[in-house]
Structures are given as structure tokens and as C-alpha cells.
Amino acid sequence: xxxxxxxxxxxxxxxxxxxxxxxxxxxxxxxxxxxxxxxxxxxxxxxxxxxxxxxxxxxxxxxxxxxxxxxxxxxxxxxxxxxxxxxxxxxxxxxxxxxxxxxxxxxxxxxxxxxxxxxxxxxxxxxxxxxxxxxxxxxxxxxxxxxxxxxxxxxxxxxxxxxxxxxxxxxxxxxxxxxxxxxxxxxxxxxxxxxxxxxxxxxxxxxxxxxxxxxxxxxxxxxxxxxxxxxxxxxxxxxxxxxxxxxxxxxxxxxxxxxxxxxxxxxxxxxxxxxxxxxxxxxxxxxxxxxxxxxxxxxxxxxxxxxxxxxxxxxxxxxxxxxxxxxxxxxxxxxxxxxxxxxxxxxxxxxxxxxxxxxxxxxxxxxxxxxxxxxxxxxxxxxxxxxxxxxxxxxxxxxxxxxxxxxxxxxxxxxxxxxxxxxxxxxxxxxxxxxxxxxxxxxxxxxxxxxxxxxxxxxxxxxxxxxxxxxxxxxxxxxxxxxxxxxxxxxxxxxxxxxxxxxxxxxxxxxxxxxxxxxxxxxxxxxxxxxxxxxxxxxxxxxxxxxxxxxxxxxxxxxxxxxxxxxxxxxxxxxxxxxxxxxxxxxxxxxxxx
Numbered sequence: 001x002x003x004x005x006x007x008x009x010x011x012x013x014x015x016x017x018x019x020x021x022x023x024x025x026x027x028x029x030x031x032x033x034x035x036x037x038x039x040x041x042x043x044x045x046x047x048x049x050x051x052x053x054x055x056x057x058x059x060x061x062x063x064x065x066x067x068x069x070x071x072x073x074x075x076x077x078x079x080x081x082x083x084x085x086x087x088x089x090x091x092x093x094x095x096x097x098x099x100x101x102x103x104x105x106x107x108x109x110x111x112x113x114x115x116x117x118x119x120x121x122x123x124x125x126x127x128x129x130x131x132x133x134x135x136x137x138x139x140x141x142x143x144x145x146x147x148x149x150x151x152x153x154x155x156x157x158x159x160x161x162x163x164x165x166x167x168x169x170x171x172x173x174x175x176x177x178x179x180x181x182x183x184x185x186x187x188x189x190x191x192x193x194x195x196x197x198x199x200x201x202x203x204x205x206x207x208x209x210x211x212x213x214x215x216x217x218x219x220x221x222x223x224x225x226x227x228x229x230x231x232x233x234x235x236x237x238x239x240x241x242x243x244x245x246x247x248x249x250x251x252x253x254x255x256x257x258x259x260x261x262x263x264x265x266x267x268x269x270x271x272x273x274x275x276x277x278x279x280x281x282x283x284x285x286x287x288x289x290x291x292x293x294x295x296x297x298x299x300x301x302x303x304x305x306x307x308x309x310x311x312x313x314x315x316x317x318x319x320x321x322x323x324x325x326x327x328x329x330x331x332x333x334x335x336x337x338x339x340x341x342x343x344x345x346x347x348x349x350x351x352x353x354x355x356x357x358x359x360x361x362x363x364x365x366x367x368x369x370x371x372x373x374x375x376x377x378x379x380x381x382x383x384x385x386x387x388x389x390x391x392x393x394x395x396x397x398x399x400x401x402x403x404x405x406x407x408x409x410x411x412x413x414x415x416x417x418x419x420x421x422x423x424x425x426x427x428x429x430x431x432x433x434x435x436x437x438x439x440x441x442x443x444x445x446x447x448x449x450x451x452x453x454x455x456x457x458x459x460x461x462x463x464x465x466x467x468x469x470x471x472x473x474x475x476x477x478x479x480x481x482x483x484x485x486x487x488x489x490x491x492x493x494x495x496x497x498x499x500x501x502x503x504x505x506x507x508x509x510x511x512x513x514x515x516x517x518x519x520x521x522x523x524x525x526x527x528x529x530x531x532x533x534x535x536x537x538x539x540x541x542x543x544x545x546x547x548x549x550x551x552x553x554x555x556x557x558x559x560x561x562x563x564x565x566x567x568x569x570x571x572x573x574x575x576x577x578x579x580x581x582x583x584x585x586x587x588x589x590x591x592x593x594x
Contacts (some may be wrong), residue, residue, distance in 0.1 A: 004150045006103040012059035013206050014197045015070060019050035020212065021196030023188050027389065029192075034176050041117075042185035044385055045080030048378070050193070052077025062303065063103040075264030075271045076239060079145065079296070079382075081260060082131050082186030083509040084237070084273050085119050088264035089135055092118025095266075105155060109146035112139040124251050125263035129173025131186035137166035138194065156198040157173040160191075211247070229470040232258045232275035235298040235515050236282050236353075240270040242290020250289060257282055275300070283346075283353040292346040295353050296379075297338075306333060306390055314456070315391035317383065319375065319406050320350040321399040322429075322436040323545045335383055339399075339406065339577045340373045348576075356548050356579045370376045372577045374405040379412040385489040393423035393453045397440050397460065400430045400508030400538050425457045428464075430508030433578045434545035434570075434590035435469035441569060442541075442592070466540075470529060471502040472522040474549070474585030501525060502582070520553070523559075526589050530563055533591055539564055540594040544571045547579045547586040556587055 005477030006014070022029075022043075029043030056073040059066040071094035072085035099108055116136045120126050141162030145155050168182040171177045177184060199208055236258075240250075247263045247270065254261045258276030265271055270289075274282050279297045280476040286292045310333070329336060338349035341359075344366055348354035359370070387394055396414060401407035407428050414424035429436045439460060444454045501522055505511045532538050544562060546553035553571050561567050574582065582588075 004105050005086050005154065006063055006108065006152070007101075007395045008060045008062045011063055011066050011103070012054070012057060013072070013209065014200060015050070016054045017200035017209055018193035018196035019047075019054050020209070021192045021199075022050055023047045025189070025192045029185045029355075031387075032180075032182045032188065034057075034180050034182065041298070041386060042080060042082055042189060044382065045083045046086070046186065046189040048079050048382065049074065049077050049083035052435055056287050060352070062101045064094070064098050064100050067097055070094065072269070075265050075269050077296070078264070078271045079237065080186075080235070081262065081273060082189060084262050084264050084271050085122065085131055085135075085186070086190065087271060088122040088262075089115050089119040092116075102566040103153055105150040106146055109143040109155070113143045115139070122247075122262050122264040124255060124263075125259075127174070128235060129177065130184050131405045133170065133173065134163055134166045134184075134187040134190055138163035138190075145434050152201050153198075156194070156201050160194050160198050163191055163194060166483050177515055200256075203333060230304070232260070232350075233277050233299060233301050234275065234279050234298050235260075235296075235444050236272075236274045236276055236279045238286060238292050239294040240265075240286055240290050240292055242271055243268060250286075253285060254282065254382040254562075257285070275547050279353045280355060280358060283348060284358065287346055292348075295347060295349050297349060297352040302330070302335075303386070304411050306387075309389055312447050314453055315393055315394040316440065316443055316447060317387070317410075318436070318440045319395040319399055319404075319405075319410075320575050321432050321577050322397065322440045323434045323574050323578070324440060325570050325572055328441065328444070328570070332448070334440065334444060335387065337375050337380055337383055338549060339358060339375060339404070339575070341370055341576055341580075342373065343370045344368055345444065353400070354576050356573060356576050359576045359579060360548055360584050370580055372404075372580060374409050377409055380409055381416070384413055384417055388417060388422050391574065393444060394425070395447075395453065395456060395460075396426045397429050397436070397443060398426060399429045399432050399436055400504060401431040402430070402508040403504075403510065423453060425453065425573075427460050428508070429467075430464050430506070431467055431469065431504060433469055433471075433582075434543040434572060434588060435467050435504075435547075435592070437572070438467060438541060438543055438569060438590055438592045439463060440489060463592065465506065466538075467591070469503060469588050469590045470526050471582055471586055471588040472519060472526060472552075473500050473502060473583060474519060474552075474587075523556075527559065527563070529559060530589065530591065533593060534563060536593075538593040540592045541569050542592065543569045543590045545574045545588050545590065546571075547574050547584055549580050549585045549587055552585065552587045556589060560589065 026043035030041060033042040045461050053070055053073045057069045071091045074090045078084040078087035093111055096111035096114045097103055116139050119132060119135060122342045126132055138159055142155060142159040145158040167183050167187050170187050251263050254274050258274045260275040262273035263270055276282055283292055283295055320336055320338040338352045341350055341354055342349045344439055396410045398410045399409040410426045414426050417424045429439050433441060443456060443460055446459060503511055544553050544556045557568055557571050
């Protein structure tokens with residue numbers, strides 16, 4: 001690298017070196033993560049943020065052009081408090097060095113100091129003793145050292161000494177860090193980032209950098225955490241794109257919805273961070289400012305429990321199409337990965353940031369009917385990365401692969417972990433909704449009983465063919481608008497007042513099982529199906545699910561409780577994804593036979 005200046009390629013390789021160093025210490029950073037909550041994901045978040053940047057950016061020789069690309073990628077890939085703060089600092093730096101094709105040491109030094117306020121101003125209530133403090137102290141030390149030398153090797157070496165002193169000081173600045181006798185995890189991650197850059201500038205060995213594989217360091221086991229009191233349960237993030245976005249207005253609005261408010265970016269692209277108890281309110285509020293994408297909602301209570309109160313050796317993962325009571329999901333530490341729902345260009349997360357109630361309240365006003373898509377590979381990888389150091393193995397149960405690409409995403413991510421020697425199994429339920437929920441519930445019970453991994457997978461795969469769902473559709477228009485039924489067939493059904501019963505075949509494909517001229521007629525047909533199961537004496541369990549139709553669901557519950565002599569496993573509202581095709585008022589009986 002040049003001794004006194006940086007070009008675009010050198011800036012990129014500096015980021016790559018810093019990224020590799022952070023990734024090396026990822027697990028260590030997770031282990032010391034206690035602020036703002038004990039969710040043990042700072043290492044993952046910082047590593048993912050930086051890796052996204054280096055994977056997306058294709059550098060040029062121009063310093064400012066490369067920094068613009070890095071800044072844009074940082075907003076797209078930013079995760080967690082520390083990741084978003086770094087992204088905002090990078091965006092400030094990109095703006096401050098604009099016009100410099102080559103970046104001299106003195107311009108870099110001045111720009112670093114000028115970029116610090118960008119990071120502070122993004123946060124509603126900045127806290128000292130965090131990554132913010134270390135960024136500020138390092139930038140000031142870099143500028144001070146620049147008055148003595150313009151050699152980048154010396155500048156990074158000398159300023160890093162001050163940054164490390166600042167890092168040590170974080171322990172005394174925050175009570176929670178002092179109690180645990182550790183430094184701030186985000187600040188420590190920033191130090192590792194600087195160390196990677198300093199090492200590269202000193203050696204200038206880019207070939208070795210590219211060739212070097214990451215070797216994780218041994219995790220430091222600090223003292224046990226005290227019980228966490230989470231006033232705000234969910235860590236929410238999203239990317240907002242629009243025109244002339246008012247950062248302060250958004251910050252003011254979000255103050256009333258939770259804590260840890262961060263609004264980072266520029267007038268056209270903003271990364272938003274909030275701790276909240278009602279994620280759906282955040283993202284519905286953001287819609288009026290522009291298009292919302294890359295929504296992320298992490299359950300910090302769930303993360304804390306998995307770190308400190310793990311119940312079992314085997315982790316259970318499913319997607320949000322599986323309908324189950326939230327209390328059961330929480331009690332059994334089931335990880336539910338949300339399906340994406342696109343509403344007029346904004347991407348929402350099923351059962352996290354959109355529910356049937358909100359969906360049906362807006363659906364008639366939308367110019368385009370909402371669509372759904374499988375979770376991103378990154379979202380699934382993020383979940384598995386979090387689980388792999390906490391559980392011996394993972395079982396993933398997906399919606400029918402004939403209905404969604406979710407199974408393929410699960411399988412791809414599972415194969416990546418399997419290559420690392422970790423046991424992950426993916427079960428294609430060939431089901432959806434409450435029927436898939438029954439299978440997940442059975443899996444949770446088998447894990448609770450202490451069955452081993454392979455035995456559980458075998459039992460589940462054997463159970464698939466004996467589990468069915470029968471959906472009584474109330475209004476055909478939703479199936480037509482969702483593309484499940486042609487407009488011609490929909491019009492004919494409306495004229496004839498047909499009420500279809502939808503089920504899934506042996507392969508897991510949707511099929512019209514039967515139809516009647518009324519909801520009562522549908523109920524009779526479903527009752528006759530249930531009576532056959534009763535005659536065989538083959539019932540294992542059953543459930544009732546519905547789309548904003550609690551009264552119809554209660555009718556089903558009473559009828560089948562009397563018939564089977566037992567209550568359903570649950571009566572549950574369906575996911576927004578299933579509601580898109582089943583439609584308002586739909587009710588379903590789900591049966592698992594022994």
C-alpha cells in the first residue's frame with residue numbers, strides 16, 4: 001500500500017483485512033455481548049455487516065468512488081446496533097472524502113474526525129462507553145498523530161494504541177460492563193477491525209490476505225449473566241428508501257414506539273433500528289416515508305433464554321407458515337423463520353411485522369395484491385449460525401416444498417453447516433398451516449422426551465402421510481386475486497355460490513378436495529371426513545385454525561371436541577401467508593392420525 005495515500009483498491013483491501021479479523025473473533029465478541037442486552041449476537045452482526053460489504057463491493061482505483069460503494073453496501077448489510085453505527089460512520093466518511101480520487105493521510109485524518117458526528121447524530125440517545133466512544137477517540141488520535149507524520153503505517157499503529165486505551169475505559173463507563181468485568185463488545189469489534197487494517201498496511205501482503213482462511217479464536221468464558229429484564233423484547237431493523245427522507249422526524253416518531261432508536265443513512269436510503277414490543281407498528285409507520293425492505297426482527301428474550309436457559313440439546317426450527325400458539329413456541333424455544341410478504345414494494349415479515357388483522361384491514365385499498373416469497377438465505381444462515389454453538393444438532397421442518405421455495409433455502413443452508421461437520425436435518429412436511437403446526441408440536445414433544453436426533457427425524461417423516469388439512473374457504477375472491485384460481489373459475493364459482501374445501505395431496509400440492517353451496521355444507525363434508533377417522537380409531541391429535549374467523553373456529557371446536565371426546569391441540573389464527581390464498585373467514589380442520 002502507498003505510504004502516504006490510499007486509492008480505491010487499497011481502501012477495499014483494508015476493509016477486507018478488517019473484516020477477516022472481526023470474523024476471526026466473532027464468537028469471542030458474542031461471548032462478551034452484554035450491552036444493551038445479553039443477546040450474544042454482536043459478533044455475528046458485525047461480521048455479517050462487514051462481510052456483506054466486501055462481498056458486494058467491486059472496487060475501482062478511485063478512493064471516493066470505492067467509498068461510495070462501501071457506504072451504500074454498509075447500509076444494505078448493516079445488522080445490530082454496532083453494525084448500523086459503523087455503517088453511519090462509513091457513510092459520513094464517504095461524504096467527507098468526496099472528490100478525492102487519491103486519499104492523502106491528512107485528508108483522511110480530517111475526514112475521520114468530521115465523520116464522528118454522523119454516528120452520534122444517528123442515535124436518539126447516544127451512550128458513552130460503547131463503540132461510539134472508541135470511534136471518536138481513535139479518530140481524534142489519528143488526527144493528532146497526523147500532525148507528526150503522514151506515514152499510514154505509523155498513523156494506524158499510534159492511533160490504535162489510543163483506541164485500545166479507550167476500549168479499556170469502556171468497562172468503567174457503563175455499570176453493566178463493570179459488573180461483568182468486560183469491555184463493550186461492539187467497541188472490541190471495532191478494535192479488531194482496526195487491527196486487521198493496521199496489519200495489512202504494515203505488511204502490504206495482499207496476496208496472503210486473500211489466501212488466508214479465518215481461524216476462530218478460543219471463546220473467553222466470562223462470569224454468568226444476571227437475569228435479564230427486557231422492557232423491550234424485539235430488536236427491529238429495516239431499510240427505508242425514498243426521496244428527501246427526514247431523519248429527525250422519523251427519530252421523533254420512533255421514540256414513542258420503543259428504545260435504542262438509530263436512524264442512519266442519507267436522504268434517499270436509511271437503515272432504522274429500534275427495540276420494541278410491537279414490531280408491526282414500526283414498519284407500518286415507516287411505510288409513509290418510502291419503501292421498506294430488509295426487515296429483521298430478533299426476539300431478544302428468546303436469544304437470552306437460549307444462551308442462559310437452553311432446555312434441550314436439539315434445536316427445532318420451522319417457518320412462519322406453521323400455525324402454533326405463541327406460548328407453545330416460546331416455552332419450547334422453537335425458532336420460527338418468517339416468510340416474506342410483499343405489499344406494494346415494501347417487504348414485511350409474516351408473524352413478525354404483519355398479521356392477518358393488518359393485512360385484511362388494508363388489502364382492499366391496495367393497488368396490487370400482496371405476494372409472498374421464501375426467507376432469504378442470509379436470514380436462515382443467521383439463525384443457524386446463532387444456534388450452532390448452543391445446540392448439538394438442528395431439526396428444520398419446512399412448509400411443503402410444492403408450495404414454497406422455503407424447503408430449498410433450508411436445505412441449502414443446512415448443507416453448508418453439514419460440510420462443517422454439524423448435524424442439521426431438513427424435513428419436508430408436505431403440509432402447511434395448522435397441519436404443519438401439529439408436526440412441529442410433535443417434534444417438540446419428541447425432543448422433550450429425550451429421543452435422539454435420527455429417531456425424531458424418522459418418526460416425523462413417517463407421520464407426514466398421516467397428517468392432513470381440510471380448509472373451508474369462505475370467499476373465493478382471495479384465491480383468484482392471489483393467483484391460485486383463474487378469474488374464469490372464480491367467476492363461475494361466485495355465480496354458483498360454491499364454497500370449496502381445499503386440501504393437500506400426497507406430494508404436498510394444493511388440491512380442491514370437495515365443494516358445497518354453503519359453509520354449512522362444507523362443515524358437513526369435513527365432519528364426515530372426521531367421522532371416518534373416528535371409526536378407524538386412528539386419531540392421534542387434531543387442531544382448528546382460522547383466518548380472522550374466531551366464531552366459526554369455535555363452532556368447529558365444539559363439534560369436534562364432542563365427536564372425538566378430546567379438545568383440539570390448539571385453536572389458532574393462521575399466518576398472513578396462508579390468509580392470502582385462504583381468504584378472510586376461512587376455517588380448517590387439521591388431523592394427524594396415529
